[in-house]
Amino acid sequence: MQFFSNTHIDFLGKRKIFYMVSLVVTIAGISAALLRGVEFGIDFEGGAEGDIRFTTAADIGTVRSAIESAGFKGAEVKSGGENDVLIRVKNPESVAEDNPAEGAPASEVLTTELTQALKTAYPDQDGKQAFEIREVRIVGPKVGKELRTQALWAVLASILAILLYITFRFEWVYGLGAIIALVHDVLVAFSFAVLCNGLFGLNLEMNQGMLAAFLTVVGFSINDTVIIFDRIRENKGIHRGENLMMLMNRSINETLPRTINTSLTVILVLAVLLIFSGDALQGFAFTMLVGIITGTYSSIYIASSFVIDTMIRRGKLDPNAEGDFKQHVIEARQARRAGQVTAKAEA
Numbered sequence: 001m002q003f004f005s006n007t008h009i010d011f012l013g014k015r016k017i018f019y020m021v022s023l024v025v026t027i028a029g030i031s032a033a034l035l036r037g038v039e040f041g042i043d044f045e046g047g048a049e050g051d052i053r054f055t056t057a058a059d060i061g062t063v064r065s066a067i068e069s070a071g072f073k074g075a076e077v078k079s080g081g082e083n084d085v086l087i088r089v090k091n092p093e094s095v096a097e098d099n100p101a102e103g104a105p106a107s108e109v110l111t112t113e114l115t116q117a118l119k120t121a122y123p124d125q126d127g128k129q130a131f132e133i134r135e136v137r138i139v140g141p142k143v144g145k146e147l148r149t150q151a152l153w154a155v156l157a158s159i160l161a162i163l164l165y166i167t168f169r170f171e172w173v174y175g176l177g178a179i180i181a182l183v184h185d186v187l188v189a190f191s192f193a194v195l196c197n198g199l200f201g202l203n204l205e206m207n208q209g210m211l212a213a214f215l216t217v218v219g220f221s222i223n224d225t226v227i228i229f230d231r232i233r234e235n236k237g238i239h240r241g242e243n244l245m246m247l248m249n250r251s252i253n254e255t256l257p258r259t260i261n262t263s264l265t266v267i268l269v270l271a272v273l274l275i276f277s278g279d280a281l282q283g284f285a286f287t288m289l290v291g292i293i294t295g296t297y298s299s300i301y302i303a304s305s306f307v308i309d310t311m312i313r314r315g316k317l318d319p320n321a322e323g324d325f326k327q328h329v330i331e332a333r334q335a336r337r338a339g340q341v342t343a344k345a346e347a
Contacts, residue, residue: 007253012245015305018297022184029191039197041207042137044151046144047090048110051135054083054122058131062121063087070117078203087114107136151211155186158215162222170229177306178225181298185221186214189291193283202282209284217291220266224259224299231255244317248304263296 042049052058063085064077076088111133122130139147159182167175197204204210231251239247267289274285311317 007256009253009256010249011252011300012249012305012308015301015308018301019305022188022298022302025191026184026187029187029194032191032194036194038194039205040144040148041205041210042088042090042139042144043207044144044148045090046139046142047088048139049089049137050087050110050114050133051080052085052087052114052118052131052133054085054131055128056130057082058085058122060085063118066117066121067114069120070113072117107138110138111136147208151208154211155214155218158218159183162218166222166226166229169226170233173307173310174229174303177303177310178222178229180306181225181295181303182218182221184298184302185217185291185295188294189214189217189287192290193287196286202286204283204286207283209281210287213284213287213291216288217295220292221295221298224263224295225303227258228252228255228299228304244311245308248308252300252304259296259299263292266292 052063058079060077060079064075067075067077067087072087072089076090078086078088080086114133114136118131124130159179162182163175163179166178193204193206193210196202228251231254232248235242235247235251235254239250242250270285270289270292273281274289277285308317
């Protein structure tokens with residue numbers, strides 16, 4: 001089943017509206033990041049994380065009080081299931097990075113401190129421990145800063161590599177349009193993550209999962225853009241003499257069923273993942289969901305529109321060329337109505 005097959009939509013005629021929408025969302029997100037700051041996870045900021053399983057249902061308030069009384073101020077305590085609790089401490093002063101000269105690894109020291117703190121609220125019963133510390137993970141501040149820098153370079157390197165590929169495969173203006181669309185997708189996804197962090201219980205702190213989401217969005221978005229650009233190049237050979245505005249609108253309409261079907265499939269999977277995945281994959285699923293939606297429309301309204309506007313500014317395309325496609329849309333609708341009338345008359 002294909003949605004939006006045999007369409008005659010004037011996408012590029014509405015490009016300026018979507019320019020404004022993208023600009024407003026991006027400015028709002030960057031402003032929020034500057035005013036509220038970006039919340040980094042322990043991957044990029046440094047800190048400690050402990051996964052604890054209790055033999056019975058644990059009270060979050062009791063666990064938090066026990067942890068804070070042991071000196072872990074500002075600890076984040078969340079339920080990870082009926083008997084599971086996740087404890088996060090960002091930049092804990094009492095936790096240091098591993099130093100062999102000082103004896104035991106930092107993770108063992110932290111495990112001991114957490115055990116002692118929790119035993120004040122959950123003492124052993126009949127010789128059996130009331131909880132089990134399943135895993136402790138520590139990222140030092142220096143390592144966190146290095147990971148944050150590496151993450152930024154990873155995104156920039158992927159965008160640069162794509163620029164070289166698109167420029168080699170198409171004209172430079174198409175490559176530049178594709179890169180602007182990619183930067184736009186990352187900025188919009190980032191903006192939504194900053195704006196929605198904490199809303200509806202969403203945990204959207206910047207961590208390695210979010211980095212993976214940004215890189216995946218870049219790959220998905222460029223795939224959509226390349227498919228449209230490929231169809232434009234193909235149609236140039238089929239419809240010789242047709243102006244670029246007409247060609248691009250035609251190509252976008254022809255690839256629309258594939259774009260919608262692919263995007264809807266991914267969006268449905270991500271929606272399920274966002275609802276049922278829990279804290280661990282929440283940031284990844286949300287960022288991917290926003291990025292896929294953004295990437296789908298940016299291939300049309302950002303990448304393709306940039307090519308059109310650049311061609312107009314360079315004098316290679318008549319600014320009034322969009323009128324040709326509007327006339328084509330009118331004629332297509334009239335032909336469709338005439339066909340429907342004929343079909344009814346024959347019936």
